Amino acid sequence: MRASTLAQLPIATGGRIGSGPLLAYGALGLPLAFAALPIYVHVPKLYGDAFGLSLTVVGVVLLAIRLLDALLDPLMGWWSDRLGRRRILIAAALPFLALGMLGLFNPPASWIGPAWLALTLTLVYLGFSLASVNYYAWGAELSTAGHERTRIVASREGFALVGVVTAAVVPGHLGGDLAGGLAHMALIFLPILALAATVTLVAAPVEAPRAPDRESFAAALRLTWANRRFRGLLAVFAANGIAAAIPATLVLFYISDVLRLEAYSGLFLGLYFVAGVAALPGWVWLSGRIGKAKAWLASMGLAVAVFAWAYTLGPGDLVAFALICALSGAALGADLTLPPSLLADVIDGDARAGDAARSGAYFGVWNFVTKLNLALAAGVSLPLLTLLGYQPGDAGGEGAAGLSLVYALLPVALKLVAAALLWRGRAAPFAEGMAR
Numbered sequence: 001m002r003a004s005t006l007a008q009l010p011i012a013t014g015g016r017i018g019s020g021p022l023l024a025y026g027a028l029g030l031p032l033a034f035a036a037l038p039i040y041v042h043v044p045k046l047y048g049d050a051f052g053l054s055l056t057v058v059g060v061v062l063l064a065i066r067l068l069d070a071l072l073d074p075l076m077g078w079w080s081d082r083l084g085r086r087r088i089l090i091a092a093a094l095p096f097l098a099l100g101m102l103g104l105f106n107p108p109a110s111w112i113g114p115a116w117l118a119l120t121l122t123l124v125y126l127g128f129s130l131a132s133v134n135y136y137a138w139g140a141e142l143s144t145a146g147h148e149r150t151r152i153v154a155s156r157e158g159f160a161l162v163g164v165v166t167a168a169v170v171p172g173h174l175g176g177d178l179a180g181g182l183a184h185m186a187l188i189f190l191p192i193l194a195l196a197a198t199v200t201l202v203a204a205p206v207e208a209p210r211a212p213d214r215e216s217f218a219a220a221l222r223l224t225w226a227n228r229r230f231r232g233l234l235a236v237f238a239a240n241g242i243a244a245a246i247p248a249t250l251v252l253f254y255i256s257d258v259l260r261l262e263a264y265s266g267l268f269l270g271l272y273f274v275a276g277v278a279a280l281p282g283w284v285w286l287s288g289r290i291g292k293a294k295a296w297l298a299s300m301g302l303a304v305a306v307f308a309w310a311y312t313l314g315p316g317d318l319v320a321f322a323l324i325c326a327l328s329g330a331a332l333g334a335d336l337t338l339p340p341s342l343l344a345d346v347i348d349g350d351a352r353a354g355d356a357a358r359s360g361a362y363f364g365v366w367n368f369v370t371k372l373n374l375a376l377a378a379g380v381s382l383p384l385l386t387l388l389g390y391q392p393g394d395a396g397g398e399g400a401a402g403l404s405l406v407y408a409l410l411p412v413a414l415k416l417v418a419a420a421l422l423w424r425g426r427a428a429p430f431a432e433g434m435a436r
Contacts, residue, residue: 022205028199078364097128097193239421
């Protein structure tokens with residue numbers, strides 16, 4: 001069957017989506033995640049260590065740009081709903097992402113500084129945000145069946161994890177140092193983005209036809225926020241997201257100055273994300289058996305146990321940290337798959353109640369919280385490390401002890417908050433959207 005035929009299959013119902021169209025939809029998740037990993041994991045170390053900017057300056061720039069980007073997401077979601085052209089908006093967004101990646105990781109030597117970092121991050125986030133809001137909303141509109149939504153998200157996040165693994169491993173094999181590897185990685189990113197975007201935009205299924213929304217931005221935002229089920233789910237997602245964002249920001253510092261195993265950074269990151277990919281089918285199966293909320297709660301318990309263990313590690317604990325990477329990576333699979341599927345259930349509940357379909361508005365707010373989590377993780381954790389006396393390269397000093405505390409125990413506390421909110425929410429109005 002031709003790709004153009006596959007793309008027109010009427011699957012926006014409760015029926016099962018074929019493997020071909022499902023995989024075609026998921027393909028774009030690979031380059032989007034490929035871009036996200038170095039932005040959130042490598043940029044702090046690249047600009048704070050290799051390029052010599054202070055961690056406080058890097059943290060402030062990241063916080064400011066991520067906050068601006070996050071604030072724009074709900075507006076982008078509302079605007080996308082009004083236009084109702086998901087594919088066209090995704091295609092328009094991707095060149096901005098490509099240009100921003102090139103500039104961020106291939107900066108002219110004389111231009112390296114806070115202004116260049118802010119400019120290139122703005123381009124990256126503009127392209128990434130417009131593409132991802134419409135891409136996620138598109139997925140939410142593909143089916144009305146709860147478990148089918150989990151399959152849709154699993155396809156997208158499975159490709160995303162492959163992209164993350166690739167981005168984690170590739171820089172270490174492309175250059176003599178972190179800066180060289182990332183510069184080459186940005187060049188490789190371009191053909192990967194072009195290929196995956198073509199597959200998704202040509203061969204993925206079409207969402208159900210609908211009239212563009214005509215609500216004002218204020219009305220769409222107010223009605224979205226008025227959904228109690230959405231607010232309850234968002235609170236859990238926020239606490240859990242900050243808990244996950246802090247280790248992502250600090251992991252390279254932790255590997256280098258606490259474990260003193262910097263040569264194994266690519267291996268650890270690759271193992272973490274490979275475990276996430278391997279665990280995805282298990283979380284899909286478990287959520288179908290016991291429900292999405294209980295499966296997500298189980299993953300939080302696993303993450304708490306392994307990060308508490310990470311606090312006890314010291315120099316040379318390679319095998320122990322490899323096990324921690326594998327187990328925390330398995331928990332990541334649930335974080336990536338279950339919350340967006342639950343959100344799609346909430347959106348569908350809105351539509352069944354007779355409200356306008358505003359998937360873009362919901363995912364705009366969702367992305368706002370996602371990026372707020374990342375902004376707070378960088379804007380709080382990096383200056384906090386400075387207050388605790390840590391500087392990059394401070395292996396074995398008092399600052400390294402503070403790094404262990406922020407990297408491992410702060411996420412444990414936040415995960416416990418998220419688990420408590422999720423447990424409490426099982427009896428609240430949003431629990432209806434957290435069944436199966």
